Amino acid sequence: MYTVPKLDDYSPAALDRAVAELFSALDAETAALHSESDWKEFRDRWMARKNGVLTQVNDTWLKAAPKEAKRDVGQRVNELKARAEAAIEAAHEKIHASSAGARLERERLDITLPGIRRPIGVKHPVLRVQDEIVSVFKAMGYSVGEGPEVETDYYNFESLNFPPNHPARDTQDTLFIAGQERKPARERLLLRTHTSPVQIRSMEKLAPPLRIVIPGKVHRNDPLDATHSPVFHQVEGLAVDTNITFSDLKGTLDHAMKALFGSSVKTRFYPSFFPFTEPSADMQVSCIFCGGKGCRKCKFSGWIELLGCGMVDPNVFGFVKHNGYDSSKISGFAFGMGVERIAILKYEVEEIQLFYEGDVRFLEQFA
Numbered sequence: 201m202y203t204v205p206k207l208d209d210y211s212p213a214a215l216d217r218a219v220a221e222l223f224s225a226l227d228a229e230t231a232a233l234h235s236e237s238d239w240k241e242f243r244d245r246w247m248a249r250k251n252g253v254l255t256q257v258n259d260t261w262l263k264a265a266p267k268e269a270k271r272d273v274g275q276r277v278n279e280l281k282a283r284a285e286a287a288i289e290a291a292h293e294k295i296h297a298s299s300a301g302a303r304l305e306r307e308r309l310d311i312t313l314p315g316i317r318r319p320i321g322v323k324h325p326v327l328r329v330q331d332e333i334v335s336v337f338k339a340m341g342y343s344v345g346e347g348p349e350v351e352t353d354y355y356n357f358e359s360l361n362f363p364p365n366h367p368a369r370d371t372q373d374t375l376f377i378a379g380q381e382r383k384p385a386r387e388r389l390l391l392r393t394h395t396s397p398v399q400i401r402s403m404e405k406l407a408p409p410l411r412i413v414i415p416g417k418v419h420r421n422d423p424l425d426a427t428h429s430p431v432f433h434q435v436e437g438l439a440v441d442t443n444i445t446f447s448d449l450k451g452t453l454d455h456a457m458k459a460l461f462g463s464s465v466k467t468r469f470y471p472s473f474f475p476f477t478e479p480s481a482d483m484q485v486s487c488i489f490c491g492g493k494g495c496r497k498c499k500f501s502g503w504i505e506l507l508g509c510g511m512v513d514p515n516v517f518g519f520v521k522h523n524g525y526d527s528s529k530i531s532g533f534a535f536g537m538g539v540e541r542i543a544i545l546k547y548e549v550e551e552i553q554l555f556y557e558g559d560v561r562f563l564e565q566f567a
């Protein structure tokens with residue numbers, strides 16, 4: 201805090217000197233102001249009622265002055281006051297002007313600079329392949345359906361002819377929602393392990409004849425490795441009508457594989473087991489890398505296993521209570537394929553994780 205010196209000498213010359221000293225202090229301080237907060241401190245130092253420079257001048261000079269000097273001192277004190285007030289106001293204006301100027305300068309826009317380019321994204325390769333599969337079947341007259349990812353035990357297993365506690369359930373390591381022990385088993389929720397439950401849901405909604413494909417995400421408690429992911433995509437297919445036979449299944453899938461992998465690809469059907477189809481088959485395609493001659497990719501067999509399929513088991517129709525799914529009158533085929541698996545083959549992707557990591561160096565290859 202600035203302390204105003206006491207005066208011993210009240211002669212006009214001494215008064216002039218004392219005042220001149222304060223004037224030059226005022227000038228020096230004004231010159232050193234840079235910010236609003238500098239200015240506030242400065243203002244308070246001079247103007248504060250308690251102990252401000254002007255108050256001190258009033259107390260130590262004017263009040264203490266001998267009677268005959270009071271007039272002289274009073275005049276100078278007034279002059280000083282006027283000068284200080286003017287200086288304070290001018291300083292404020294200056295600071296204001298320069299900070300507004302600085303802000304304008306900072307915010308200046310050079311509209312001639314090139315803009316920030318926002319690259320246009322493309323469809324993710326998994327969805328692209330999923331859509332491609334779906335459109336192959338749409339072209340054959342199939343409609344497209346969807347179902348929930350959080351599914352009941354009934355739709356995911358029981359209605360697909362997996363009896364409760366049947367070991368066939370162990371082939372799909374299932375993620376159950378916790379804390380449902382008090383519910384009846386068939387109402388318990390789980391993350392669907394396949395898109396097949398949407399077969400039942402579709403038949404409950406739509407009467408035969410039915411031709412539908414169902415793309416979607418499925419979940420399994422599988423550890424991540426080069427070819428497995430706990431979350432992946434499938435496309436399910438279902439065709440129900442009178443007189444549907446295994447040759448319809450073969451012809452349909454053979455056509456679809458040629459549409460997806462090229463017309464030289466061959467298919468073959470290998471006996472397999474699924475609870476919801478009878479008979480069941482694994483469909484294999486001739487190795488798309490070596491054309492069937494045998495290579496490391498097809499383990500020198502010339503064939504690559506691609507999907508599960510079969511004729512709809514009559515028991516499955518039995519679970520559809522209405523809409524006339526009477527297995528003595530109708531028949532059907534079904535199939536289910538892994539989208540990532542097909543994408544891996546189509547694009548020769550080494551590891552399934554690449555699909556999920558979001559690395560642009562990988563993704564931009566599909567642009």
Ligand code: DAH
Binds near residue numbers: 510533
């Ligand atoms: N849902 C089976 C799975 O995820 C795949 C499958 C096999 C689907 C045969 C079908 C089918 O529709 O008929 O392993």
